Amino acid sequence: MPSARGVLARVIFRPGRTFAALASDPKRFQTGLRAVIGLGLLYAATSALLGAGGALVTAPAFLPFSAVNYYFFQMIFALPLFLAAWLLAAAAGRVLARLLGGRGSWKTTASGLAFAFVPPCLLIWLPPTAFGGFLLAGMPQAEFMDLLAEPGWLQIAGWSYHALAVLWMVALAAASLRAVHGLSRFKAVCGGLIVSAVFLASALVLIR
Numbered sequence: 001m002p003s004a005r006g007v008l009a010r011v012i013f014r015p016g017r018t019f020a021a022l023a024s025d026p027k028r029f030q031t032g033l034r035a036v037i038g039l040g041l042l043y044a045a046t047s048a049l050l051g052a053g054g055a056l057v058t059a060p061a062f063l064p065f066s067a068v069n070y071y072f073f074q075m076i077f078a079l080p081l082f083l084a085a086w087l088l089a090a091a092a093g094r095v096l097a098r099l100l101g102g103r104g105s106w107k108t109t110a111s112g113l114a115f116a117f118v119p120p121c122l123l124i125w126l127p128p129t130a131f132g133g134f135l136l137a138g139m140p141q142a143e144f145m146d147l148l149a150e151p152g153w154l155q156i157a158g159w160s161y162h163a164l165a166v167l168w169m170v171a172l173a174a175a176s177l178r179a180v181h182g183l184s185r186f187k188a189v190c191g192g193l194i195v196s197a198v199f200l201a202s203a204l205v206l207i208r
């Protein structure tokens with residue numbers, strides 16, 4: 001059984017072959033589960049880092065937690081949130097693939113989508129982790145936010161960075177559905193858009 005880290009490394013460079021090989025692994029679901037658990041733990045650790053640095057949420061929060069203590073609660077719900085979002089997106093992907101004529105099982109769908117979601121989420125995880133490090137080093141949050149508040153190349157770079165991460169997620173999800181279910185390229189891209197939207201709406205919309 002390949003390690004989750006090994007699959008993550010290969011999916012970056014050869015997504016189609018990696019997803020096809022993963023589909024034939026009898027313990028593929030456990031491997032995908034470990035990858036999502038690792039992702040959730042990283043986000044929980046970053047939440048603890050932000051909380052320790054005294055970070056305040058700057059975007060609207062959909063959960064009724066105080067802006068002062070939000071990262072403390074996020075540290076607790078990050079892991080179960082990512083697991084639930086992954087399983088929900090996998091269920092949506094399985095139903096959608098069946099409607100489009102796919103042939104893969106739910107576990108195969110879930111394992112592939114785990115490695116479609118985790119790499120882009122790791123990209124999205126890096127900026128808040130760096131932010132937490134600056135806060136612990138003594139940089140005031142207001143000073144950090146001022147760097148991104150003014151229109152300019154930093155703001156454009158930030159938006160572009162996150163947009164590329166989302167596009168990469170859609171591309172990986174499409175490659176996964178294509179490899180697992182034998183869908184046409186067009187159907188796989190449509191499915192990738194939908195399952196990525198389900199995952200992002202379920203998980204990252206609550207992560208600050």
